[in-house]
Amino acid sequence: ASMFDFTEHPHRRHNPLTNRSVLVSPHRAQRPWQGQVEPASEEKKPTYDPNCYLCPGNSRAGGKQNPKYEETFVFTNDFAALLPDTPSFQQQDESDLALLKVEGVRGTCRVICFSPRHDWTVAEMSVDSLVGVVRTWTEQHRLLAEADYINHIQIFENKGQAMGCSNPHPHCQIWATEFVPTEPAIEFENMRAYKQKKHSNLLVDYLALELKAQERIVCENSHFVALVPFWAEWPFETLVLPRRCCRSLQDLDSNQQQALADIYRRVTCRYDNLFSCSFPYSMGLRQPPTDGKDSYEYCQLNMRFYPPLLRSATVRKFMVGFEMLGEPQRDITPEQAAGRLRQCSEIHYKHQK
Amino acid sequence: ASMFDFTEHPHRRHNPLTNRSVLVSPHRAQRPWQGQVEPASEEKKPTYDPNCYLCPGNSRAGGKQNPKYEETFVFTNDFAALLPDTPSFQQQDESDLALLKVEGVRGTCRVICFSPRHDWTVAEMSVDSLVGVVRTWTEQHRLLAEADYINHIQIFENKGQAMGCSNPHPHCQIWATEFVPTEPAIEFENMRAYKQKKHSNLLVDYLALELKAQERIVCENSHFVALVPFWAEWPFETLVLPRRCCRSLQDLDSNQQQALADIYRRVTCRYDNLFSCSFPYSMGLRQPPTDGKDSYEYCQLNMRFYPPLLRSATVRKFMVGFEMLGEPQRDITPEQAAGRLRQCSEIHYKHQK
Numbered sequence: 114a115s116m117f118d119f120t121e122h123p124h125r126r127h128n129p130l131t132n133r134s135v136l137v138s139p140h141r142a143q144r145p146w147q148g149q150v151e152p153a154s155e156e157k158k159p160t161y162d163p164n165c166y167l168c169p170g171n172s173r174a175g176g177k178q179n180p181k182y183e184e185t186f187v188f189t190n191d192f193a194a195l196l197p198d199t200p201s202f203q204q205q206d207e208s209d210l211a212l213l214k215v216e217g218v219r220g221t222c223r224v225i226c227f228s229p230r231h232d233w234t235v236a237e238m239s240v241d242s243l244v245g246v247v248r249t250w251t252e253q254h255r256l257l258a259e260a261d262y263i264n265h266i267q268i269f270e271n272k273g274q275a276m277g278c279s280n281p282h283p284h285c286q287i288w289a290t291e292f293v294p295t296e297p298a299i300e301f302e303n304m305r306a307y308k309q310k311k312h313s314n315l316l317v318d319y320l321a322l323e324l325k326a327q328e329r330i331v332c333e334n335s336h337f338v339a340l341v342p343f344w345a346e347w348p349f350e351t352l353v354l355p356r357r358c359c360r361s362l363q364d365l366d367s368n369q370q371q372a373l374a375d376i377y378r379r380v381t382c383r384y385d386n387l388f389s390c391s392f393p394y395s396m397g398l399r400q401p402p403t404d405g406k407d408s409y410e411y412c413q414l415n416m417r418f419y420p421p422l423l424r425s426a427t428v429r430k431f432m433v434g435f436e437m438l439g440e441p442q443r444d445i446t447p448e449q450a451a452g453r454l455r456q457c458s459e460i461h462y463k464h465q466k
Numbered sequence: 467a468s469m470f471d472f473t474e475h476p477h478r479r480h481n482p483l484t485n486r487s488v489l490v491s492p493h494r495a496q497r498p499w500q501g502q503v504e505p506a507s508e509e510k511k512p513t514y515d516p517n518c519y520l521c522p523g524n525s526r527a528g529g530k531q532n533p534k535y536e537e538t539f540v541f542t543n544d545f546a547a548l549l550p551d552t553p554s555f556q557q558q559d560e561s562d563l564a565l566l567k568v569e570g571v572r573g574t575c576r577v578i579c580f581s582p583r584h585d586w587t588v589a590e591m592s593v594d595s596l597v598g599v600v601r602t603w604t605e606q607h608r609l610l611a612e613a614d615y616i617n618h619i620q621i622f623e624n625k626g627q628a629m630g631c632s633n634p635h636p637h638c639q640i641w642a643t644e645f646v647p648t649e650p651a652i653e654f655e656n657m658r659a660y661k662q663k664k665h666s667n668l669l670v671d672y673l674a675l676e677l678k679a680q681e682r683i684v685c686e687n688s689h690f691v692a693l694v695p696f697w698a699e700w701p702f703e704t705l706v707l708p709r710r711c712c713r714s715l716q717d718l719d720s721n722q723q724q725a726l727a728d729i730y731r732r733v734t735c736r737y738d739n740l741f742s743c744s745f746p747y748s749m750g751l752r753q754p755p756t757d758g759k760d761s762y763e764y765c766q767l768n769m770r771f772y773p774p775l776l777r778s779a780t781v782r783k784f785m786v787g788f789e790m791l792g793e794p795q796r797d798i799t800p801e802q803a804a805g806r807l808r809q810c811s812e813i814h815y816k817h818q819k
C-alpha cells in the first residue's frame with residue numbers, strides 16, 4: 114500500500130451519492146492532443162444586442178416582447194421541453210419487468226435573465242447583482258413548489274457554446290416537473306439509506322472529512338465551502354456545500370443568500386482565470402423534491418459545476434467511448450484540480466492590470 | 467389515454483437495462499438553433515498520411531514503428547489509461563457507507579487499426595474487410611479473456627472529432643480491466659434479476675417485442691437486427707441485437723461474423739447518408755465479464771451506436787444542464803428517428819451518382 118501513489122497509479126473512486134465509480138488515470142495527462150479544438154470566442158460583446166431575444170425591450174421567438182427590465186427577468190420558455198397541460202397517460206402493463214414502460218409527464222420551463230447587460234457573465238457580475246439572482250431563484254422555487262402538479266424543481270445554468278448554450282446573455286433555466294428525474298432520485302435514495310444506517314447526513318459528514326483533509330478545498334466563506342469532490346468526473350468539477358444543515362433555498366436567511374452569491378462569483382471567477390477565458394460549465398442546484406412525501410432531512414442543498422475544459426481554453430475532455438459504455442474516466446486527480454483552482458485569483462483577469 | 471400522442475406530448479420512457487429514464491419532448495424539435503455549429507470537415511483525405519501515427523510504416527509517439535500492415539493491426543496504446551502492473555491498493559475503511567472509497571486497478575488498452583487505408587471509414591469499407599475487423603475483435607477478446615487479471619473487455623470505436631477522436635485513421639480501442647465498469651455492472655444486474663423472475667432473457671424478449679411492433683426497426687439480416695431502442699437517449703442512437711442467443715463474440719460462427727460485419731457497414735452507411743456527412747458516433751460492444759463467476763446466460767451480445775448529431779451535419783444534441791443534473795432529454799421520438807434511418811440508402815452517398 115505504501116507503494117501506491119494517487120498521482121501516478123490508475124485507480125477507481127466511488128461516488129456515494131450515485132453509487133457509481135470514476136476511473137482515474139493520472140499518468141495519462143501528458144498525452145499529445147491532435148483532436149478537436151474549441152473555438153476561442155473572445156470577441157468583445159456589446160452591452161446591448163438588438164438581435165438578442167433576452168435583452169430588455171427586444172422581441173422573442175413567438176413575438177412576445179421583453180420588458181425594459183433592470184435587474185432579473187423571468188419568463189416561461191417559448192420552446193419548453195415540458196408543458197403544464199399534457200394529457201395524462203396510463204401504462205397498460207405496469208409490472209416492474211415491463212420492457213416498454215412509458216408515462217405522460219407535466220411540467221414547466223422558465224428562463225431567468227440575470228441582468229439587462231448582454232456582455233456580463235456571473236464571473237464578472239457584482240455580488241450585489243448575484244444576490245438578486247439568488248433571491249429570484251428562491252422566489253421562483255417557492256412559487257413553483259406551490260403548484261400541485263410540480264414535485265421537483267431543477268435550476269441550472271448552461272454557460273458557453275461548448276455547453277450547448279445558444280445565447281450568451283447571462284441567464285439560467287428552471288425545469289420543474291411532476292416527476293423526480295433519474296439522477297436526483299438516485300441521490301436522494303442513497304442519502305436516505307445513509308441516514309437510516311448512520312443516523313447522520315451524508316453531505317454533512319462528507320464536508321467534515323474534506324475540511325479535515327483540506328486537499329480538495331477551493332475556497333470558502335462563512336456559510337459555504339467550494340471543493341473538488343473526491344469522486345469528480347469532469348476535470349475541474351466543483352461542489353459547493355453549506356456549512357450548516359439546510360435543505361433548500363427556502364432555508365437560507367439573507368446572510369446565507371449573500372454568501373451563496375459570493376461563492377458563485379468566486380468559483381466562476383477562478384474558472385475564468387484558470388485558462389484566461391470565459392470558462393464554459395453547466396451549473397445546477399440540488400434541492401429535495403417538493404412532493405411533501407418526506408421531510409427530506411437527509412438532503413442538503415448544494416450547487417455543482419460541471420465544466421468540460423481539460424488543458425486549455427480550447428482543449429476539452431470528451432466523455433465518449435469508454436465513458437459512455439463503461440464509466441467516466443479522468444486524467445488529472447481531483448487533488449491536482451483543486452490545487453490549480455486554489456492558485457487562481459479571485460480578481461477577474463479582464464480587470465487585472 | 468386515447469388523447470395521448472407520442473409524437474406530440476412530453477413523456478418519459480424507462481430503460482430496463484439501466485433502470486434509468488429519458489424525457490421525450492417531441493413538440494420541441496422545431497425550436498430555432500443559434501448555438502454552436504460543428505465544423506463540417508469534408509476535406510478529402512489521402513490514402514496514406516505521412517503524419518498519421520496509425521498509418522503503416524510510420525512512427526508512433528514514443529518512437530515505436532508500425533509494420534507495413536495490410537489488413538488489421540493491433541498494438542498496446544502508447545498512452546494507456548490502464549496498466550497491467552499497477553501496485554495493488556487496499557482500502558482501509560471497506561464499509562459500504564465509507565465516503566472516500568478508492569481501489570487501485572489494473573488493465574490494458576489496445577488500439578486496432580481497421581485498415582492500412584487512412585481515408586476509409588467503416589461506412590465505406592467492404593464487408594470482407596469488416597469481417598477481418600470482427601475476427602480481430604474476436605481474437606483479441608479471446609486472448610485478453612485468458613489473462614488472469616482481466617475480468618471485463620470493452621471494445622469501442624470513437625468516430626469523428628465531435629466524439630473526441632484524435633485521429634481519423636479508421637480504428638477502435640479495447641480497454642480491458644480487472645474490474646467490471648459501472649455501466650455494464652448495472653446492466654448485468656438488471657438482466658440477471660429479469661431472468662430470475664421471468665425465466666427468460668431480457669434482450670431476447672425485447673427483440674421479440676420490437677419485431678412484432680416493427681416501428682423502431684432500422685435494418686436486418688439473417689442473424690442481426692438494428693433498431694432505435696424504445697429508451698434511446700441520443701437522437702439517432704441504435705442497438706444491434708442478435709436473433710439467436712449468444713453471449714459474446716466467442717459464440718459467433720463464421721456466418722454470424724459475416725452478418726455482424728454486414729450490419730456494421732449498413733448502419734454506419736445509413737448514418738452517413740442521413741445528413742450526407744461522415745457521421746460521428748461512439749460504437750461499443752456489450753459482452754459479459756470474463757471473470758468466470760457466472761455463466762452469464764442472462765446476457766446477450768449487442769452493439770450500440772451513440773451519435774451526437776440532431777438536425778444536420780453541424781447541429782448536434784448537447785447532453786448538458788438538465789441532462790447532467792436531472793436525466794437525459796430528447797426531442798424527436800425513437801420511432802421518428804427509426805423512420806428516417808429506414809429511408810436512408812445503403813449505398814454510400816459518395817458512391818451514388
Ligand SMILES: O=P(O)(O)O[C@H]1O[C@H](CO)[C@@H](O)[C@H](O)[C@H]1O
Nearest residue numbers: 430431433434435436442630632
Ligand atoms: O483514447 P483517445 O482516442 O485519445 O481519447 C478519446 O477516447 C477516450 C476513451 O473513450 C476518452 O477517455 C477521451 O476523452 C477521448 O478523447
Ligand SMILES: O=P(O)(O)O[C@H]1O[C@H](CO)[C@@H](O)[C@H](O)[C@H]1O
Nearest residue numbers: 277279783784786787788789795
Ligand atoms: O434550452 P436550450 O438552452 O435551448 O438548450 C440547452 O439546454 C437544454 C437543457 O439542458 C438541453 O436539453 C439542450 O440540449 C441544450 O442545447
